[in-house]
Amino acid sequence: MAAQMKLLSILNCVFSMALFSAGAPLLAGEEQTRSSNEAQPVDQQTMQNQKLGLVIHGGAGTIERSKITPEKDRDYRAGLERALAAGYEILKRGGSSLDATEAAVRVLEDDSHFNAGRGSVFTSAGTNEMDAAIMDGKTLAAGAVAGLKHIKNPISLARLVMEKSGHVMIDGEGAESFAKENGIELVDQKYFFTQERWDALQKMKAAEKARTGRAAKAFHITDQDRHGTVGAVALDKNGNVAAATSTGGTTNKRPGRVGDTPVIGAGTYANNATCAVSATGDGELFIRATAARDVSALMEYRGLSLKDAAQAVLDKVAKLGGSGGLVAIDHDGNITLPFNTSGMYRGYVDPNGKFVVEIYK
Numbered sequence: 001m002a003a004q005m006k007l008l009s010i011l012n013c014v015f016s017m018a019l020f021s022a023g024a025p026l027l028a029g030e031e032q033t034r035s036s037n038e039a040q041p042v043d044q045q046t047m048q049n050q051k052l053g054l055v056i057h058g059g060a061g062t063i064e065r066s067k068i069t070p071e072k073d074r075d076y077r078a079g080l081e082r083a084l085a086a087g088y089e090i091l092k093r094g095g096s097s098l099d100a101t102e103a104a105v106r107v108l109e110d111d112s113h114f115n116a117g118r119g120s121v122f123t124s125a126g127t128n129e130m131d132a133a134i135m136d137g138k139t140l141a142a143g144a145v146a147g148l149k150h151i152k153n154p155i156s157l158a159r160l161v162m163e164k165s166g167h168v169m170i171d172g173e174g175a176e177s178f179a180k181e182n183g184i185e186l187v188d189q190k191y192f193f194t195q196e197r198w199d200a201l202q203k204m205k206a207a208e209k210a211r212t213g214r215a216a217k218a219f220h221i222t223d224q225d226r227h228g229t230v231g232a233v234a235l236d237k238n239g240n241v242a243a244a245t246s247t248g249g250t251t252n253k254r255p256g257r258v259g260d261t262p263v264i265g266a267g268t269y270a271n272n273a274t275c276a277v278s279a280t281g282d283g284e285l286f287i288r289a290t291a292a293r294d295v296s297a298l299m300e301y302r303g304l305s306l307k308d309a310a311q312a313v314l315d316k317v318a319k320l321g322g323s324g325g326l327v328a329i330d331h332d333g334n335i336t337l338p339f340n341t342s343g344m345y346r347g348y349v350d351p352n353g354k355f356v357v358e359i360y361k
Contacts, residue, residue, distance in 0.1 A: 051333035052091045053235040055348040056083050056104050058114045059228030060280045060325035063343025065360050073359065075113055080347040080357045083107040087232060088349050097234035097276070098136055098159070101244035105132075105155040108230035109246055112194050114345070115228030117153060120192050120248025122201040123255045128192040130248050131262040132158040133169075137241035137270035137331075144262035146171035150186035151179055155246045158262070160184070169262060197251070204252040229261055231278025233270070233329045241276035241329060243268050243292070250283070259283025265293035272331055274299040275306055280344070281317070281324010289317045295328055306330040307338075314338050 058080060068076075087104035091097070109117025120128045132154035133144035143162025146169065148154050157179050161170050170178055176186060231245035245268045247261045260267030260283035267283065269292035270276035277292040286292075291313050298309035310328050317324065318340050325339025327346060337346050339361075347357040 051235060051239075052088075052237060053329045053333045053335060053349065054084060054087045054091060054100060054104065054232065055234075055327040055329055055335050055337060056080060056087070056108070056230070056232045056346065057278065057280055057325065057327045057337070058108055058230050058345030060339045060341045060344035061228070061323070062341060063345070063359060068359075072113075076345055076359060077357050079108065079111040079113055080345060081355055082111070083230075083232070084347050084349060084355045084357070087234060088353075088355075091234060091236055092353075094237055096238075097236040097240050097242035098134065098244075100234040100236065101232040101242045101276075102134060102155055102159055104232040104234075105230055105244045105246050106153050109153050109155060112196075114230050115197075115248045116230040116246040117248075118192060119194060119197065121197050121228070121251040121253075123249070123257075124201075124205075124252045125255045126201065127255065128189060128248060129253075129255065129257075130154045130246070131258060132244075132246040133262040133264060133268040134158045134162060134244040135242060135264060135268055135270040135276070136162070137243075137272040137276055140271060142168050142264045142268075144169040144264060144268075145175045146258045146262045147256060148172075148175060149189060150176055151184065152187050152191065155244050157184060158244075158246075168264060171258070172256075192248075197248075200251050208252070229267070229280035231261075231268070231280065231327060233276040233278050233327055235276075235329050235331065235333055239272065239331060241270050241272055241331060243270040243276040243278045245278045245280075247280075247283075260286035260291070263287055265290050267292055269293045269296055271296050271300075275309075275328050275330040277310075277326055277328045279324065279326040281339075281341070282322035285317050285320045285322025286324065288320055289313065289322070291317055291326065295326070299330070306334045307336045310336045310338050314340055 083104040086107045087100040090100040108114045112119040130148040131146045135142040143158045145158045229247040233243045245261045266287040267279040274296040277295050294313045295309045298304045323341050325344040327337050329335045343360045
């Protein structure tokens with residue numbers, strides 16, 4: 001009996017040693033995997049484990065390759081790439097979609113080639129009046145401004161309205177007073193003057209006069225002369241989407257006119273449950289179609305894909321007589337950039353982190 005007990009004890013020891021030996025490589029392998037993961041740069045690890053996305057636009061309209069010089073083509077593309085770089089750098093570092101969209105739009109507002117901020121068109125009174133909006137898909141918080149005359153970056157004031165005012169939209173002098181109260185520097189209207197936009201106003205006025213007078217002189221008025229908008233939508237590492245849009249409106253508009261850009265649900269909308277949208281085009285028609293919110297609603301209530309929902313909304317705008325486009329991103333990182341004009345200044349970051357910039361159809 002004693003001999004049997006001794007033999008059993010020896011066998012148990014051997015079995016335990018075998019188990020330990022078999023488990024050691026597994027434990028070492030796990031430790032090696034953890035060390036390898038910890039050694040990766042944060043942004044690379046984020047890229048591998050999280051979906052990030054950024055899409056921008058600089059306006060849609062009759063944009064024909066034959067009418068744009070190589071120099072202008074290069075300038076537009078460079079501006080779009082700078083905006084993508086500003087927004088995507090924030091996303092790569094783990095920043096929020098709100099920060100990314102604001103940064104991208106600020107770059108376009110500072111570029112006189114686009115109708116927002118510095119490059120804004122003129123009203124019939126020869127002034128510049130700008131609108132902007134931003135929306136957080138996580139909380140559905142939104143901020144909008146309209147009729148600004150002295151704010152260098154309207155999108156940043158829109159965000160301030162969202163975060164500090166207790167309101168969604170503030171316009172005109174009230175918005176600019178709120179800006180001063182919060183330390184935002186106001187600039188002289190001369191900052192927004194560009195000869196190209198001024199010439200477009202004179203062309204529009206001359207065309208109006210010709211239509212009402214006896215002279216039948218024809219004026220070639222392009223969408224570039226009439227209107228334009230800039231915008232961005234983004235998805236961050238936490239799965240939050242955001243949208244930001246900014247515009248100078250339409251050339252020769254009546255002072256006080258407000259388009260779709262600052263109207264939440266028309267030109268700007270974001271909801272984590274569905275998507276983020278920024279629109280551009282005939283503002284009055286996008287307002288009547290509640291375009292941006294409709295993209296989200298078609299996804300939420302009818303189960304449409306982002307692409308199908310966006311196209312359905314754009315078709316609805318077209319039936320009302322409107323033209324334009326939009327950019328959108330959903331909570332899975334899918335993107336779409338539909339437009340029903342001959343071109344739209346647009347760009348996005350592909351899944352490999354490459355910038356893609358396009359202008360023509």
